[in-house]
Amino acid sequence: MCAFSYIGKRIPKPDAVEKATGRVIYGHDLKVPRMLHAKVLRSPLPHAHILHVDTSRAERLPGVKAVITADDFPPRRFGFAKDRTPLTGDKVRRVGDEVAAVAAVDEETAEEALELIRVEYEPLPAVFDPEEALKPDAPLIHEERGSNLFRHQEYVHGNPDRALDEADVVVEDVFELGYMQPTPLETCFCLAAFDPSGRLTVWSTTQIPFLLQRDLAEALGIPGHHIRIIQTAIGGGFGRGLDMYSFEPICVWLARKAGRPVRLAFTRQEEFIAAECRQPMRIWSRAGAMKDGRLWVRDVKVLLDNGAYVSWGTVTTLVFMETVGSLYRVPHARMVSDSVYTNNPITGAVRGFGNPQSTFVVETQMDRLAEAIGMDPLEFRLRNANRPFEETPQGIKVTSCGLKECLEAVAERIGWKHRHERRPQEGPVRRGIGIAATMNVGGGARIYRSDGCGAIVKVDDFGQVTVMTGATEIGQGSDVIVAQIVAEELGIPPETILIVNNDTALTPWDVGVHASRTTFIAGNAALIAAREVKRQILETAEELLEAAAEDLELRDGFVVVRGSPERRVPFDKVVRARHFRQGGEVIVGHGWYDPPNEMVGADGKGNISAAYGFGAQAIEVEVDLETGKVKPLRVISAHDVGRAINPMYVEGQIEGGVVMGLGYALLEELQVREGRVLNPTLLDYRLLTALDAPQIESVIIETDDPEGPFGAKGVGEMGTNPTAAAVANAIYDAVGVRITQLPITPERVLRAVESRK
């Protein structure tokens, strides 16, 4: 391995101080002249016809500048399934459905105006359980579809039916996974302003600026080239911003009607009711193994509750499928999934995108199979782990793969071999250790026709490098990652590089921040652009140093003749020499990178990502048999990230992922009854705080991916995936009960312990 100057360095985030001291300007902080404040009137009913909306009193309220209903919009639909309109005019399909909206001089006036709007509803029978929703006599959410089934998907490789017969052991479970809210600290925000020539600028908490530009254009009939999306500093995303939701076109349309900029920011309660959450799933899963330790078969059926409208979140089953079919080498696998409309809250993308669910299923059953054949669960996993440069029956092309190393590392650190030696076997408080692995896309995920990203690199006469990247910084640190990659290529300190992003007018296209793709894809795009800049630099340095380009290297801010360190010229001097002359050239490079991955076919097969990250977690928990409370004590989380461009950020992603995974495992659940959210506050919906978090040890496994920039793969989501399974396995290790519902609340633990007696 060659020595790097900037790759692998632990460079702190340059905005860390500003964020820690409260000086960062988030969307919520924005103020523009003449700005109005918007509020949305939402349905109190889960399913009802709208007979009449009367906004006349609201319109007359002083300070109200615009009131809109569905009639104000062009007859266009939006969303993944084109099943939504910004405001609904015919009927409401969920509690929280957007019925009318107001823009006023302040929030209080807008709230008051909402109270003056009269809506006459005719309640309809509603359906809240996806199994009920599939019955022939179920009320239809979207009549024109003729069914509440949104999508049925079947995947198979090998011969699962025969394999279930052949297998020496078969285990079978039903899993129930509830609603989890991504709960970024910053709620949904949008500020829309038209300029006098009709161009629209939207400041947004989106994670997909370029797709939002497209989606707004389609939803509202505005030419796309009239729309500029500027992503503000983001107080957390976690997938929430991966779709356009109703509030964005509502905000834009209010701005258009009022002729003034309009700001729309969710309250926390609104965030819980109207923003999206992780899909609840009911999963039937069977898995079989041979006594010699070969994993033999999986057979999984998934029922996914979309809620009233469909989003990108519905394709979480694709990711679910990968883990079922390819996390381990399994010769026979089947997965059948139904995504179903109900009158429940809307669901969408959340970090992991189906993977926390599937990993909980797969890794719970890996433990059960190991037990059934009498093999150590670690050994069983190692026996069936993926290996580098293998193609799975699903068509997934594993390149670099450190799954084995990850499993061994966490086992080693947690003291796996001796785990049963010292722990208390009596008394109310027991300890256990669980292990679980994960595979995650780490080189993009082709779910749109393009999985690409662009970059432009320009150099000024001080040698200041500006990178305009499509990459969307949402706090994960992509700005610095991109800077480190460009810095390495150009031999200049990363802190001298300015990253410009999150503005569709300035930066080249990108599909958005999701699928742990930014380091891999935006990194490669920036690298291509930087290489072009390097070529230009070397071309000019050849003249200045009277040496051939192949004998030159860029290092420490200089172009140096290899082997003759005294023959060198400063980077900025080369720039000026090329730049400041008649017929000269400004130094600019640009790049576009779209990874060599594939759209998954109708058969569920294909290489969705150009690289895959692997990881494993070992977790020690304490289970109180009297209270049912589970306390995580220690988490070891090892991840194959190809190469850690910035180990500090890799650790940040791992630690954040573990904390989110522990929340999913133990705490977080949006309580929904008859379509109503019962706990829409941060007091009642409990997140794991820093004080609740156990000791987390991150282990970085580097495998030097052949396609990644400087060998790197993505790591953004992985840390969340295996945590719930590792916790459940640890609980089983501690007290011998298997919990197959998430979150694993004290009640559920107690109930399981009781039923075992």
Add this chain to the structure above:
Amino acid sequence: MCAFSYIGKRIPKPDAVEKATGRVIYGHDLKVPRMLHAKVLRSPLPHAHILHVDTSRAERLPGVKAVITADDFPPRRFGFAKDRTPLTGDKVRRVGDEVAAVAAVDEETAEEALELIRVEYEPLPAVFDPEEALKPDAPLIHEERGSNLFRHQEYVHGNPDRALDEADVVVEDVFELGYMQPTPLETCFCLAAFDPSGRLTVWSTTQIPFLLQRDLAEALGIPGHHIRIIQTAIGGGFGRGLDMYSFEPICVWLARKAGRPVRLAFTRQEEFIAAECRQPMRIWSRAGAMKDGRLWVRDVKVLLDNGAYVSWGTVTTLVFMETVGSLYRVPHARMVSDSVYTNNPITGAVRGFGNPQSTFVVETQMDRLAEAIGMDPLEFRLRNANRPFEETPQGIKVTSCGLKECLEAVAERIGWKHRHERRPQEGPVRRGIGIAATMNVGGGARIYRSDGCGAIVKVDDFGQVTVMTGATEIGQGSDVIVAQIVAEELGIPPETILIVNNDTALTPWDVGVHASRTTFIAGNAALIAAREVKRQILETAEELLEAAAEDLELRDGFVVVRGSPERRVPFDKVVRARHFRQGGEVIVGHGWYDPPNEMVGADGKGNISAAYGFGAQAIEVEVDLETGKVKPLRVISAHDVGRAINPMYVEGQIEGGVVMGLGYALLEELQVREGRVLNPTLLDYRLLTALDAPQIESVIIETDDPEGPFGAKGVGEMGTNPTAAAVANAIYDAVGVRITQLPITPERVLRAVESRK
């Protein structure tokens, strides 16, 4: 001439509505969190040693966050002659010299703090007349220079001494030209903020963002790559922003010391006292002609009062020299100039940059020579006018040249031939018509090592084109000009093009907005970048349309097979076809243009600009013999602009130039006595308002310059140059008196009329 789609179209400025309705955010309107307000303590004396500065009471005033004196700065000097420091520590050299500065929570507190600062001065003898300043016993302004003469310059071609003997007629005059203030409606403004990592952002009314970045770096010892200059929307420039002045480093240093953003905005009084103005000049000029109508010789001596410090304004003599040596074909010419330090207000660049002064001299004497040889002044001018593609003895390479056409056009429209037929020859109010011509740089002016500009053009998947141009928009309309040029090349409507500029971090380098260079140089840079984009578009369109690139054209938003209009593909579809594919490319082009002009040599020779604009004005005035009042009635202004990219903006520049020229001719004079400005308010310093302006008729002469973008040359300054001379010639025509002092006040007219009696 081929037909253009967008070149030559009268596209209104997109921000016109916002400007007219007061919605544009100027620098003065900016607010950022924690922003402090700065005030500067200025010297009340024109020349004095500073014995002691006591800031202790000011520092103790609640609300004061930073107080600085010269001691706070590193020992560095700045400015054209490196004769300045941001705050002065040893002595003051002018009334208004910056002695200390304060940043406080509001302007009132900052003002109060200034009053608490005690400065002990020891007055020194001062000198206010440049002739006095050159005497051996004059007080020295900058002792270390040993003299108050800043620069002596000599230019000669032919044999002026012999030519003065040979000439059939010789005229001789002394001209006295006073202080004129550029008086943009927005006063000087600066907002400086450091981020936690030490990077500095400066929002500024500058006209030279990239040179300001360099100048701040040099003056303060900050690395240039840590400085970002963002130029706000500008409320007028007129040359005022062509140098860094003290207030900018003062503002930055206050921000550094206070650790908070600092805003510094001049009051109008401060603008008059401490911003720069057009150099006062005393000019001795002789000119000779032959009876056959040949202009034979010019001999000019200029004494220029720099004031206490030197700026770029000192090189106005270069421009002066051009008009002396090359406005007409003159076989013998000499010009000697002295630029002198005094204890007067500082001077700098103002629209025309020496040319209004020189044109007044040259065009007054053209009339006098014509009269002396008994030739019609128009005919005399036409006889000696420059012709296309001639090199003058000075080394100026005229390319396109419509001087003859301009003179003929204004004469025709004003009714030159019959001008004496209908006008009153008796009574107190007389009418007269005067004519004057001008030549101005119109293709850059090489006064810095680079006269270049860069551009980056990127195209998004909606076909939205973003142009990142070095061009500095200060209200002249360069944004739209650049858009029209790119639009023409790419066959898409200019209103779909987004222009990004005025931010050193985003845009490629440019020397700044001056010398009427933007259309020519930024236009060419954008054209080069657009051609590269076009090449990429055509490369992809070749595949899509199965046709060779040379058979394709870009028109109306499509790529079309020439001659087969049905074979076409939309522009944005081509972009997506190139973009959205693995191994695809984002469409980006970049360009750099540095014109083929030269630095003027020590001998004053060289082709300073790559093209020259020409123009002529005919002005009719009414002179009241009883009051001395001169009323301009009608102005015809014809200009050779190569090609009018946007005739509306050309007319705007001409009309604005004429109004400024009339102000220079008749109204505007900063009254300075013993270094003190006596009329530092808009009530006492009178500008020509819209109500005062006469009817102005603009005539555009197109000559298709071979080097200009689509044949265009610059027009920004020309309109101001000939006005004073045309007015003076018209006064002579009306009442037979020659005024050689500006402005031509009623008093001066009356005095001249009196002395003639």
